Amino acid sequence: MIYPIVVYGDAVLRKRAIDIEQGTDLIQLIQDMYETMHAAHGIGLAAPQIGKGIRLFVVDGTTLEDEPTLMNFKQAFINPVILGEMGTKWQFEEGCLSIPNIREEVSRKEKIRMKYLDENWQPKEEDFDGMKARIIQHEYDHIEGKLFIDYLTPLKKRMLKGKLADISKGDVDTEYRILAPLRK
Ligand code: NI
Numbered sequence: 001m002i003y004p005i006v007v008y009g010d011a012v013l014r015k016r017a018i019d020i021e022q023g024t025d026l027i028q029l030i031q032d033m034y035e036t037m038h039a040a041h042g043i044g045l046a047a048p049q050i051g052k053g054i055r056l057f058v059v060d061g062t063t064l065e066d067e068p069t070l071m072n073f074k075q076a077f078i079n080p081v082i083l084g085e086m087g088t089k090w091q092f093e094e095g096c097l098s099i100p101n102i103r104e105e106v107s108r109k110e111k112i113r114m115k116y117l118d119e120n121w122q123p124k125e126e127d128f129d130g131m132k133a134r135i136i137q138h139e140y141d142h143i144e145g146k147l148f149i150d151y152l153t154p155l156k157k158r159m160l161k162g163k164l165a166d167i168s169k170g171d172v173d174t175e176y177r178i179l180a181p182l183r184k
Contacts, residue, residue, distance in 0.1 A: 008164055030119055033047070034058055048143065069132065070131055083125075
């Protein structure tokens with residue numbers, strides 16, 4: 001099932017998502033999240049983006065032909081915790097399915113260590129770097145109630161204000177179905 005994607009302005013994107021009880025059946029939900037993400041041509045999707053305030057996100061970078069490091073990077077993260085961020089900060093242009101048609105440079109540290117449960121509820125502790133780390137940091141922010149535009153300068157934010165207001169009203173072109181909080 002393909003969910004509509006909740007866009008900027010909805011409170012669910014601003015709440016810290018809650019832990020999922022061990023053993024909860026997430027098979028269908030994870031499958032639906034992959035389906036929703038693929039339909040929207042995304043490489044990451046967090047549960048709050050489909051209106052669910054739980055600590056779960058999926059990533060799939062395997063479709064990016066110019067990113068060979070992501071060749072096998074398709075997985076779900078349940079109750080993830082970033083234990084540390086290391087290395088030098090680097091800039092990269094990010095976008096977000098919940099903030100359509102806006103892309104901006106965001107600076108993030110290059111490495112992370114994290115623990116999480118995989119889709120079979122197996123506990124993992126793993127390091128990620130480069131693009132993998134960046135995708136995870138972006139998705140992790142979603143379950144912390146944070147968005148990539150929070151990292152922009154006050155000037156940049158002011159310049160985007162009108163576009164963001166339009167997105168909240170559903171006044172934006174997307175190839176996927178959205179749920180806009182202020183749509184009349
Ligand atoms: Ni996003």
